[in-house]
Amino acid sequence: MVNTVITIGRQYGSGGRAIGQRLAEELGIKYYDSELLDRASKDSGLCQELFQNHDEKPTNSFLYSLVMDTYSFGYSSAAFTDMPINHKVFLAQFETIKKIAEEESCVMVGRCADYALSDYPGCLSVFIHADLDKRIRRIAKKYELTDAAAKDKIHKTDKQRSSYYNYYTSKKWGDANGYHMCLDSGVLGMEGCVELIKKAIEVKNAHQKK
Template identity: 65%
Template sequence: MKTNTIITIGRQYGSGGKEIGHFVAEAFGIKLYDKEMLARAAKESGICEELFETHDEKPTNSFLYSLVMDTYSMGYAGNTYTEMPINHKVFLAQFDAIKKIADEGPCVLVGRCADYALESYPNVVSIFIRADMEDRIRRVATRLDLTDAKAKDLINKTDKKRASYYNYYTNKKWGEAASYELCLNSSELGVQGTAKAIEQYILLKESIEKEARNIV
């Protein structure tokens, strides 16, 4: 299958969002970017990659923390970013990297406010993946060899960080249907079924858009 669409995926922790993204990318023969976005942003901005990992989907409102981290980053940052707190430098560098990746063609971008970065692009489908808590606990507990209680605690903490990051840097609300084009519960169709639903949605949308262009 071929597509001209850029797909962004927001996801609850343990919902299988990244795995779903891999299936979609494989079906369309396009690349998936997850932490690769961080490496790309670090390389192009000159900010050390460790700082991107430290701030990855984790906002901070602490001015003191920003000053400390800003001092740590001296020598890594390019002139473009030197006058602002390090958390903003990291976000903007990542923002720029996401746009450059999208300019290269169709792809799947997981997390990191990619839907917000690309909201002016006409060929983007923004998706949010959620799942029932029982399924998320089972997935995380199995993958990380945790008790159910520890898995649930990790899920809640990770979701809180992702929501805070998204809400802090965008004008939208993480996980709310109005913030995305398509919201799916992976507990209903399973990981592969959810990926198939996304593929069919994109193909149908592209077909409708093509017919509309031909009529015009």
């Protein structure tokens, strides 16, 4: 039996995390965000602090192709032992995401989960975005910031997520071609996004049974 795994990429301030949490709650399945870091730390034996320090942070220290070549050798190899720590962290997350998908249906937010599960038949990849002005209002209200400070925080966080995703995958962060669904939470609302994702799961499952 193939589990259903919804991966959610998100622009900062678009409500992607809240949408993922609500979706998981309504479907009665587990939600993974920072929880992925805890699991990856336990699975790999690497210190949890390393995952927190490198969480969705971009890097320029190593070639992507070498990272993925090393992944094919497995953790016990000398190649993995000699890798920079940021790549050990990424590969540990990559492996954990695959393990979780095999174990249970769930919602995963960020951390290139859509890429890690690109060949997994039960995966539905979603990207949540919204108009910048709406995201500014959301972040300014949530963190009690000025509009200027909220805008700066949004730009910095989106740039960080984009750089991380583009570096470690063969896709482009936020490009509609790389996801099954792209939803505008500013237009659809959070409840609307949740309902559309639930409907998409139904349609996808029915289509695969044909």
